[in-house]
Amino acid sequence: MVPLHYYLVLSGILFACGVTGFLIKRNIITIFMSIELMLNGVNLSFVAFAAHWHALSGQVFVFFVMVVAAAEAAVGLAIIIAVYRTRETLNVDKVNLLKL
Amino acid sequence: MLHLTLFLVFGAVCLAGAINLLVQRHPINSALSLVAVMAALAGEYLLLGAEFVGAVQVIVYAGAIMVLFVFVIMLLNAGEEERTRGSHIALLIGVPGMLTGSLLIAWVLLHHSGTEAVGIGALPGPPKALAQLLFHDFLLPFEVTSILILIAILGSVVLAAKPEPSQEKEN
Amino acid sequence: MTSEANLHLSWIPLLALTGATVNGFFGKRFSRSLVAAVALAFCGAAFVWALVVVSRFSFLPEPVYSEPFAQWIQISGFHVEFAFFLDHLSLIMLLVVTGVGFLIHIYSVGYMWDDPSFYRFFTYLNLFMFFMLTLVLANNYLQMFIGWEGVGLASYLLIGFWFTKDSAASAGKKAFIVNRIGDFGFLIALFLIIQHFGSLNFTQVFDAAGRLPMETAGAGTMTAVGLLLMVGAAGKSAQIPLYVWLPDAMEGPTPVSALIHAATMVTAGVYMVSRSHVIFERAPMALTVVAIIGTVTALFAATIGITQTDIKKVLAYSTVSQLGYMFIACGVGAFSAGIFHLMTHAFFKGLLFLGAGSVIHAVGGEQDMRKMGGLRSKIPWTFWTVTVGTIAIAGIPPFAGFFSKDEILWKAYQNNWVYWFVGLVTAFITSFYMFRMWFLTFFGEYKGDADRHDSHGNDHGHGHGHGGVHESPMVMLVPLMILAILSIIGGWVGIGGRFEHFLAPVFQTGVEAAHEVEPHSSMEEILMLVSVAVAVCGLALAWLLYVKKPQLPKQIAEGMGSLYRAVFNKYYVDEFYARLLVKPLLLGSTNILWKGVDQGVIDAALDGSATGANEVSDSIRHMQSGNLRSYAGWIAAGAAAVIVYMIWVGTR
Numbered sequence: 001m002v003p004l005h006y007y008l009v010l011s012g013i014l015f016a017c018g019v020t021g022f023l024i025k026r027n028i029i030t031i032f033m034s035i036e037l038m039l040n041g042v043n044l045s046f047v048a049f050a051a052h053w054h055a056l057s058g059q060v061f062v063f064f065v066m067v068v069a070a071a072e073a074a075v076g077l078a079i080i081i082a083v084y085r086t087r088e089t090l091n092v093d094k095v096n097l098l099k100l
Numbered sequence: 101m102l103h104l105t106l107f108l109v110f111g112a113v114c115l116a117g118a119i120n121l122l123v124q125r126h127p128i129n130s131a132l133s134l135v136a137v138m139a140a141l142a143g144e145y146l147l148l149g150a151e152f153v154g155a156v157q158v159i160v161y162a163g164a165i166m167v168l169f170v171f172v173i174m175l176l177n178a179g180e181e182e183r184t185r186g187s188h189i190a191l192l193i194g195v196p197g198m199l200t201g202s203l204l205i206a207w208v209l210l211h212h213s214g215t216e217a218v219g220i221g222a223l224p225g226p227p228k229a230l231a232q233l234l235f236h237d238f239l240l241p242f243e244v245t246s247i248l249i250l251i252a253i254l255g256s257v258v259l260a261a262k263p264e265p266s267q268e269k270e271n
Numbered sequence: 272m273t274s275e276a277n278l279h280l281s282w283i284p285l286l287a288l289t290g291a292t293v294n295g296f297f298g299k300r301f302s303r304s305l306v307a308a309v310a311l312a313f314c315g316a317a318f319v320w321a322l323v324v325v326s327r328f329s330f331l332p333e334p335v336y337s338e339p340f341a342q343w344i345q346i347s348g349f350h351v352e353f354a355f356f357l358d359h360l361s362l363i364m365l366l367v368v369t370g371v372g373f374l375i376h377i378y379s380v381g382y383m384w385d386d387p388s389f390y391r392f393f394t395y396l397n398l399f400m401f402f403m404l405t406l407v408l409a410n411n412y413l414q415m416f417i418g419w420e421g422v423g424l425a426s427y428l429l430i431g432f433w434f435t436k437d438s439a440a441s442a443g444k445k446a447f448i449v450n451r452i453g454d455f456g457f458l459i460a461l462f463l464i465i466q467h468f469g470s471l472n473f474t475q476v477f478d479a480a481g482r483l484p485m486e487t488a489g490a491g492t493m494t495a496v497g498l499l500l501m502v503g504a505a506g507k508s509a510q511i512p513l514y515v516w517l518p519d520a521m522e523g524p525t526p527v528s529a530l531i532h533a534a535t536m537v538t539a540g541v542y543m544v545s546r547s548h549v550i551f552e553r554a555p556m557a558l559t560v561v562a563i564i565g566t567v568t569a570l571f572a573a574t575i576g577i578t579q580t581d582i583k584k585v586l587a588y589s590t591v592s593q594l595g596y597m598f599i600a601c602g603v604g605a606f607s608a609g610i611f612h613l614m615t616h617a618f619f620k621g622l623l624f625l626g627a628g629s630v631i632h633a634v635g636g637e638q639d640m641r642k643m644g645g646l647r648s649k650i651p652w653t654f655w656t657v658t659v660g661t662i663a664i665a666g667i668p669p670f671a672g673f674f675s676k677d678e679i680l681w682k683a684y685q686n687n688w689v690y691w692f693v694g695l696v697t698a699f700i701t702s703f704y705m706f707r708m709w710f711l712t713f714f715g716e717y718k719g720d721a722d723r724h725d726s727h728g729n730d731h732g733h734g735h736g737h738g739g740v741h742e743s744p745m746v747m748l749v750p751l752m753i754l755a756i757l758s759i760i761g762g763w764v765g766i767g768g769r770f771e772h773f774l775a776p777v778f779q780t781g782v783e784a785a786h787e788v789e790p791h792s793s794m795e796e797i798l799m800l801v802s803v804a805v806a807v808c809g810l811a812l813a814w815l816l817y818v819k820k821p822q823l824p825k826q827i828a829e830g831m832g833s834l835y836r837a838v839f840n841k842y843y844v845d846e847f848y849a850r851l852l853v854k855p856l857l858l859g860s861t862n863i864l865w866k867g868v869d870q871g872v873i874d875a876a877l878d879g880s881a882t883g884a885n886e887v888s889d890s891i892r893h894m895q896s897g898n899l900r901s902y903a904g905w906i907a908a909g910a911a912a913v914i915v916y917m918i919w920v921g922t923r
Binding site: 001002003004005006007008009010012013014015016017018019020021023024025026027029030032033034036037040043044047048050051052054056057059060062063064066067068069070071072073074075077078079080081082084085090091 | 103104107111114115118119121122127130131134137138141144145147148149150152153156157160161164165168169172173175176178182183190191194195198199201202205206209210213216217218219220222223225229230233234237238241245248249251252253255256257258259260263
Binding site: 191204 | 903
């Protein structure tokens with residue numbers, strides 16, 4: 001029998017790794033993947049709570065999260081392709097023209 | 101006991117994959133470790149009894165989204181990451197902030213939780229039950245998400261389309 | 272004290288105000304004749320109505336008449352209203368102001384005819400009449416103060432009439448500021464009166480004051496009030512130490528000098544002191560101070576007048592001196608004598624100033640007497656009228672000045688022979704310098720150059736086409752003639768004490784029945800002869816120095832050396848004030864108020880806030896660096912902050 005908070009701590013660690021990746025990585029695609037990691041961590045949290053409280057809607061919500069993640073991944077990668085075409089680089093530090 | 105062992109195994113794989121994603125320099129390696137994370141998470145879901153969610157995780161997330169990622173990495177021929185000094189703020193403020201937040205949450209979780217245990221396969225999630233919920237209580241969000249997907253398709257097609265030859269000449 | 276009949280006193284000042292308003296708003300578009308007609312019509316109407324009022328007033332049962340106009344301040348326990356008041360004292364002032372004022376209006380039409388700001392002059396002149404009449408006809412101190420300030424304003428506007436000239440603008444400022452100092456004293460006196468009597472109404476205050484005992488120790492509220500009122504009067508009537516504005520006020524056009532600085536405005540101080548005689552009679556120390564100030568000023572100004580070369584400056588110092596006489600009279604308690612002299616002074620000083628204006632007009636703008644001379648054959652009318660004025664001011668019977676001046680000297684002698692003696696010496700000096708002016712201007716050889724070409728003197732608008740010394744037009748001469756006649760017969764109303772008797776209802780409410788009308792005592796007759804002799808001596812000395820032996824004055828001046836220079840430079844009083852008061856004030860103003868407060872605090876605050884906003888935004892704008900990772904960092908930090916907050920709230 002696994003206590004609930006084990007799942008939650010794991011979920012938290014995954015989320016923290018996602019945030020760290022977002023902060024320290026320079027390749028835009030890797031940053032995107034960190035976002036997916038964050039979303040996964042949250043999904044785990046949802047499912048764990050659903051099991052704890054016996055509420056199935058937690059799992060339904062996971063669906064929606066996945067749908068949104070998919071849509072976002074698709075559009076985001078399309079943008080990355082467009083940016084790569086014009087700027088010839090995937091280094092996020094080089095794409096910094098939008099400044100004051 | 102078995103439950104705990106399995107949980108720890110899958111958890112270890114998750115963590116290893118997550119940390120590997122951070123550590124690797126080439127994005128393809130990061131993508132593959134993310135696939136590993138997702139697979140392990142599917143295992144976790146099964147442990148919690150969410151069978152349909154676990155299956156969908158593998159099919160959609162690991163099978164479609166990550167494939168898309170790998171595809172784009174190969175299309176763009178992304179190489180190893182360069183070392184550029186980007187931002188002081190991210191390292192100086194962001195990381196400590198993130199650490200603070202996480203540690204606080206961890207402390208709360210560990211401090212305030214009791215010994216409630218989640219049994220193995222605690223809440224079965226067969227497709228039938230989920231479908232009941234999805235198409236009755238959550239019908240509207242369901243339809244909205246389908247529109248969302250449509251928009252995403254349109255958007256990505258437009259954004260990623262190759263520019264017209266005439267436009268390229270102008271550029 | 273309201274009577275049944277309604278004399279419509281309010282019409283008199285309001286007519287003048289209407290004239291000012293019409294000319295002020297529309298005068299620019301009127302033709303010159305129309306402007307003059309409007310101004311003269313309204314001023315003349317005021318004068319005519321004043322005559323009507325006077326005739327009707329004599330039929331009233333009581334010698335006082337009060338006409339309420341409107342309510343003003345109504346706080347519990349303190350009321351002030353706009354109301355008009357007439358008794359014998361204000362009756363005399365009313366006639367003098369409207370009468371002499373009207374004559375000077377007529378004169379100004381001729382004098383200012385060539386001036387481009389013709390309508391502005393008459394606007395201000397009518398405005399002045401309005402304020403002066405408000406002052407004279409007021410029935411409470413506050414309304415009098417309105418008129419007081421208003422005439423100060425009109426004086427500023429008219430002295431600085433040719434404001435493009437630096438000296439004129441400065442003179443206007445000086446007059447206003449020095450007046451203000453006096454007004455401050457006046458205001459404090461008003462506050463004391465309110466505190467002590469709870470009202471500013473003349474009848475109420477004087478009734479209450481009449482019941483007070485005499486303050487002999489020289490300390491007390493009435494003394495304080497009296498001294499402060501005297502400060503105000505010293506400012507307005509140009510006594511020591513606040514007389515310095517009057518000689519500079521000669522920068523204004525000559526009719527202004529005649530009306531404001533000879534006949535009416537400067538007499539407001541004397542009027543105010545006479546009106547407050549009840550208060551002064553309760554404070555003998557204040558009265559002594561008044562007399563001393565008057566005496567010293569009279570002598571002081573007369574000595575300066577000996578050496579002046581500008582014809583208007585001589586008359587200005589003469590005015591200061593004669594005002595000193597009026598204050599001597601008030602100071603010894605002979606208020607009616609002071610008012611008598613006020614009236615005759617208005618006639619002959621107005622005449623002298625208008626005559627001087629006529630002379631200046633004749634020689635094309637020159638005001639320096641050393642460049643005049645021999646004008647008696649060229650401008651005979653002016654000559655004869657100015658002669659009448661000179662004889663009147665010297666105090667030679669039977670002209671007007673003799674009667675009033677002698678009355679003052681007699682009353683002064685009865686109080687303290689020192690006042691009489693100084694007054695006598697001043698009379699000698701007055702006679703001397705007035706006849707000096709007369710000789711220098713009209714006798715001898717003409718030393719000027721108006722005959723050769725048009726001299727553009729310091730008088731605006733007098734470089735008109737006709738060269739040569741010429742007589743003034745009729746419109747300027749008729750007022751001169753009328754004033755000359757008044758200067759001759761004006762004193763005769765005082766013979767046998769009739770003037771004093773006339774003013775008895777006003778001044779008899781004093782503590783003691785002041786000087787009763789005595790029959791001619793032998794002492795009085797002796798003194799009369801002495802003063803006449805003194806006046807004639809002055810004439811003789813002037814004749815000696817300026818006709819018989821014209822080289823003597825220069826020798827005497829050189830012989831006296833530094834004393835002469837001191838007198839010629841007006842005893843350096845202006846320089847003294849400048850060093851003592853003006854310079855520190857300007858320094859303080861520049862360094863503390865301008866650079867310190869205005870620039871350093873106010874401007875710096877505004878500029879600083881603008882610069883600060885600039886700098887803050889400048890430093891913040893670097894947040895938008897276009898760098899994705901720093902955005903992410905901020906997001907993470909912000910999220911952490913929110914989490915911390917929520918945990919903190921959740922675990923409380």
